[in-house]
Amino acid sequence: MSHRDPGTTSPIPGRRLQLASRPPARALLAALLVGLGACEPAEPGPTAEAQAALRTAGSDAASTVLEVTREHVTGDIVHYSIVLGVGAGPHDRLRLHRIVRERAVWWPHPAAQAILLLHGDFATFSSNFAPSLVGAPTPPRQGLAVYLAEQGLDVWGLDRRWTSAPEGATDLADFAEMGFASAIEDIGRTLAFARSLRSCLGKGGERLFLGGFSRGAHLAYEYAAAESQRPARERHVKGLVPIDVYARLSPEDEPLRQAACARRDETLAAIAAGTLAGDNTFFSALGTLAASAPDQPSPLFPGVSNRDAMLGTVAQTYQFYGVTPVYHLAGAELQGGAPVRLRYAQEGLIDAWLAAAPPLQANREIADSEARWCAGAPLADPLRDIDVPLFYVGAAGGFGEHGLYTTTLVRSRDVSTRVVRLLPGSQEAEDFGHADLLYGDDAKDLAWRHIAAWIQRH
Numbered sequence: 001m002s003h004r005d006p007g008t009t010s011p012i013p014g015r016r017l018q019l020a021s022r023p024p025a026r027a028l029l030a031a032l033l034v035g036l037g038a039c040e041p042a043e044p045g046p047t048a049e050a051q052a053a054l055r056t057a058g059s060d061a062a063s064t065v066l067e068v069t070r071e072h073v074t075g076d077i078v079h080y081s082i083v084l085g086v087g088a089g090p091h092d093r094l095r096l097h098r099i100v101r102e103r104a105v106w107w108p109h110p111a112a113q114a115i116l117l118l119h120g121d122f123a124t125f126s127s128n129f130a131p132s133l134v135g136a137p138t139p140p141r142q143g144l145a146v147y148l149a150e151q152g153l154d155v156w157g158l159d160r161r162w163t164s165a166p167e168g169a170t171d172l173a174d175f176a177e178m179g180f181a182s183a184i185e186d187i188g189r190t191l192a193f194a195r196s197l198r199s200c201l202g203k204g205g206e207r208l209f210l211g212g213f214s215r216g217a218h219l220a221y222e223y224a225a226a227e228s229q230r231p232a233r234e235r236h237v238k239g240l241v242p243i244d245v246y247a248r249l250s251p252e253d254e255p256l257r258q259a260a261c262a263r264r265d266e267t268l269a270a271i272a273a274g275t276l277a278g279d280n281t282f283f284s285a286l287g288t289l290a291a292s293a294p295d296q297p298s299p300l301f302p303g304v305s306n307r308d309a310m311l312g313t314v315a316q317t318y319q320f321y322g323v324t325p326v327y328h329l330a331g332a333e334l335q336g337g338a339p340v341r342l343r344y345a346q347e348g349l350i351d352a353w354l355a356a357a358p359p360l361q362a363n364r365e366i367a368d369s370e371a372r373w374c375a376g377a378p379l380a381d382p383l384r385d386i387d388v389p390l391f392y393v394g395a396a397g398g399f400g401e402h403g404l405y406t407t408t409l410v411r412s413r414d415v416s417t418r419v420v421r422l423l424p425g426s427q428e429a430e431d432f433g434h435a436d437l438l439y440g441d442d443a444k445d446l447a448w449r450h451i452a453a454w455i456q457r458h
Contacts (some may be wrong), residue, residue: 089174122216287354
């Protein structure tokens, strides 16, 4: 089978590794380690070290491997997907992703460096970092995750629990616990799992870089802060790569802090009233309609076309979500105060990102994030104990320079920053936007290659 095969769901053709109940630990280890190519087939089984590592990663009685799949992406790059059951709730499952170069089918190349990427709101790992996997028009370099894999990195991802809920789901009781605490626990579980599988390649002792986009980047900060309170031997993070977010607000951004407090209160009120999930079908409808019927009247925004509804939402996002004064998802050319075309990203790619939005999102996660922004930067803040290298990448039209303050709070002396600004300050409302860092035509040169180079230097 060549590298260009369409992919299989098991190392045994015609069989799907889908486990309804947890098998004996050694059998599960063998299936994962051999099935994902982490060990040479000639070996009799996973090493004692690997068994111990996976016991640490998966000894949690609620962790069950439900499915392992493989698909070809491009060249010698493949995508592995692992579904873990992590509880008894209807949506207590995580989808782990791995995008990596293969030396043979199911045998990943032994990459020296690895990173775990965390997606943002109304998204999944694939829609944010490997859009071609969700049917998007071919993006530049196939997406950030694929680009990093081409540079020799072992790229991992995590879809948070709320992404597994289908449209129309009625039993959302477990959404009440899907806040930052459970997300941080799941990130730790994923990092340990990734290190365990990599151990058979001789790289398991290496910690991973932790990166994220938007809310995922905020979670990356919070995970690193929580981990900084643990003994060094229990830590998994080698460095941080937050993409366009702030974890704490500068005193100079007091109006933004007050706005976060208001959003927190609004979200907490919704939760108290029984609304545990936010509805993302607005975004999926917005993208789907803009792609399929761009010139037809929008049912979402009466009086404008579907295309104009999409452009207004992504180019002037600050009108309904003011995390910065002119925050926008994608930079656009404005005429008479209205967006007429995107400046940096293909419309088809932005449409596809929106269309791929999971139907529901946990309100508890949003409330927890807003609460941290509202709290400011207290003196007794574990964020101040983060001592790993950090590289912040922002967009002038996104969180941008407002994200720099957070980088001054950490203890690490190895801090680098890059804010992509392409227009004068007077045109910030049209400048490189939040999502342009992932979908922009020039994102590789403006952001991705700098991320790859920074990781390789560390």
